[in-house]
Amino acid sequence: MFKRATNHQEPAVQITVDGLPVTARRGDTVSAAILTAGCVEPYRYTAVNGTPRAPYCMMGVCFDCLVTIDGIGNRQGCLIPVSDGMVITRQNGKREIES
């Protein structure tokens, strides 16, 4: 959904999202990295009705950016900076709960 406006100099950071390798930049938040990667859509499914969602506010207000980071669920991806080797899993909402 997003692309980089400049060829900036920040070092690359390697993470995985649902097992796929994604290259982010130092200073990116987890949500920014996922929105730029493009390979993972939708960003998540809701726990209530299982509808697709993506980050809405990017400032910690809406909780539509929830992801599992290194095994810990329900984290606000828009507030957490990426770090090398981070393992991110998308939350599949309703399906996960009813499993």
Added chain:
Amino acid sequence: MSFPESLHAAYDVIVIGAGPAGLAAAATTAEAGLRTLLVDENSAPGGQIYRAITTSPLKNSSILGKDYEAGNDLVHTFEKSGADRLAGCTVWSLDRERVVGLSCGGEARLIKAERVIIATGAMERPFPIPGWTLPGVMTIGAGQTLLKSSGLIPSGRLALAGQGPLLWLYAAQILRAGGHIAAIFDTTPLANYISAAPHLPGFVFSPYWIKGLGLIREVKRVVKIVTGVTRLEAQGKNKLQTLVWEAGSRTGSIDLDVLMLHQGVVPHVNLAMAAGIKHEWDDIQLCFRPVLDESGNSSIKGIMIAGDGAGIGGAESAAERGRLAAIDTVANLRPDALAQIPSRDNVRNRLAQTMRGRAFLDHLYRPSKVFRIPQDASTIVCRCEEITAGEIRASIAIGATGPNQLKAYRRTGMGPCQGRLCGLTVTELMADERGKSPEEIGYYRLRSPVKPISLAELASIPQDETAIKAVVRG
């Protein structure tokens, strides 16, 4: 990141939020020798306006504009002041005894302060249109955050909709960054130009006048603008595909990948309300704001509010209000240090200057009712629990009288965002439906944790003497 060894068990002052108000307040109290801690859930200082000021990949370019660079001075002064800073640290509770609940890197602490200055700023007003939950629809603030902190611009077809200074600023920034905007849908009600006119003289002398006009001109040269927009509907199956719009009798639709919405900002009240601070309805800015004295003292002794969280005033006035709160704090806790910091009169004068023109903006950009109170029954109001305007109206019809009673019928406001994105809509919708004022209807009763805290974090709070003494009373 977790709690550093150097963290004290108690502080003279804890400032919450590292935007202009918080940076200025913390720097001032620390300069006066008060033991000060500044906390922010973001990893870099700057708040919303100066987001990523120290780390932005666009730092040295002309994209973000000169005003953004002003954040550098604030951060500099803060860094020299000797205050402690906790970054990436979330405040999840605050009570009337000024015990602050913090979580950081998977651990939690309770720390007490003599004074707490809440500088948690503003958040964007909810913009509940049909389809606003689709991936691809986000706020302009979100777009700007991605631009400032990561140098990102939308790929694919982009439109902006709404109103307010931020819309024009972001549009200009996107264009300067080489982005493209398919169209801008301006929702400013035409009647606002008339109600704002009497306040124009104040505005003409404010710095916003020249800057604002310049930005609008810069954008209008290259982007198609639809004015007087009265209805917006985002459509798409699993993500945004089309925006359908009406502007009076004109209608149209446009295929899009990204739609960004914005209709102004409102005080972010959650922490202050959860602490029990009294708020009242502001009928011009159409939001709840805390009841404060001139320095920013709230209804709870020792807790102050500065910056946009105290009522929307913009970045420059936020910094001055941060200083005013700090001066009052120093006057109470260490009066002999007052000589070392700016005088109250100076700060007051500068604050008055920065507030010039505010009334004009407030009136011009007062959002219209159709975009605050959803008319379509199927429009989602509570994004977390996926509850529609129609469902809320049905609950009112069978007896729900206010936002808290509504919880007996629907789970509105009970999801993870804790009502941040539905609170104002629910209050205004119920007021409208029941023929009452928003003040009479009231807001959700909010409690800590204002941000979710993991069971592990909660269980990690140390069995520490001081922490316990600070909290267990009577």
Added chain:
Amino acid sequence: MQTADVIIVGGGIHGCSTALHLALRGLKPILIEKDYAGRHASGVNAGGVRQLMRHIAEIPLSIRSMDIWEKIQDLVEDDCGFDSHGQVLVAEDESELAPMRDRVAELNLRGFNHEELIDAKELRRLVPAVAESCPGGVVSRRDGAANPAQTTTAFRRMAERRGARIIEGVRVDTVKRDGGHWYVTAGSEVYSAPVLVNAAGAWGGKLAAMLGEPVPLEVVAPMLMITSRVPTFIKPVVILRGRKLSFKQFENGTVMIGGGYLGRAYPDTNETDLDWTQLKNNARTVWDLFPIMREATIVRAWAGIEAKMPDDIPVLGPSRKHDGLFHQFGFSLHGFQLGPGTGDTMAELIATGKTNISLEAFRPDRFETADIGDKHEH
């Protein structure tokens, strides 16, 4: 002046239930509530519908309530979110199981069979996620949970439909008795009736004192927490005996954690403060007992204002000082389940002058003697 057959002070589950049952018996009650119905304990409690581990004196009322709970839809035309997946008391070790055995035996002797001793195997079947080391416990299979705000609101709505007048947002300030009638001033209005019911919850002690019948009531603020949605893993409500815990997973996956840890109550301003040093202990217990919960997040927490009596049973029944005065308060953290049956009993008592449920243990003057009697097992 407005007149009625009965004036009820307090719009909690008890006041609303009594109002409904009086109206069903053809009487005209007026209910006066200072805030709105369900604003306090009755709207914010854990929703536990529990006969398990009740004080012996409360059991007949509790059973009468249970019969109503099971047909709640017929009474109030709302399911009240009631489910009956049972409630389980877990013994963490053998020393906790022994007294449970004794209690179940005693109940059986007295003819009560709702509590059933279970071994480790049955415990694991009912609560698969519980820590391996627990040797057994007690189950009450008809028990369950309901949505408290939905329930109290449903009782309020149905009471009104059956002819009760519900007045919200005005506080009862003064009460006078004259010529066999009560005169109650609330807001700018005076209400009069031959019968007055004190169902004022945590404020019931204040009203009783005003009427010359003081009781040692403590105002407390029990706290609750709720987690984000986690995969479904538990159906019944689980309670502990040694460490304080009550634990309930809702259909939507969220889990409510309680157990009677107290915050601070400010009844004059309707405010409460949470005490996180206490909730931390609550979190630790869950951490120990349910490893599956370790990754969950707490999304909300709150406290309600509740009345607690020294012997943990209510003040219930006729006044010993005045004719035409009845008390119905002091439910000591477990009055929600009792609401339907107690309202029914009170209405019977007021309408017919008698009830076959013994209210002796709940007399308002029981605290006048120094010896309060045996504290119940809890």
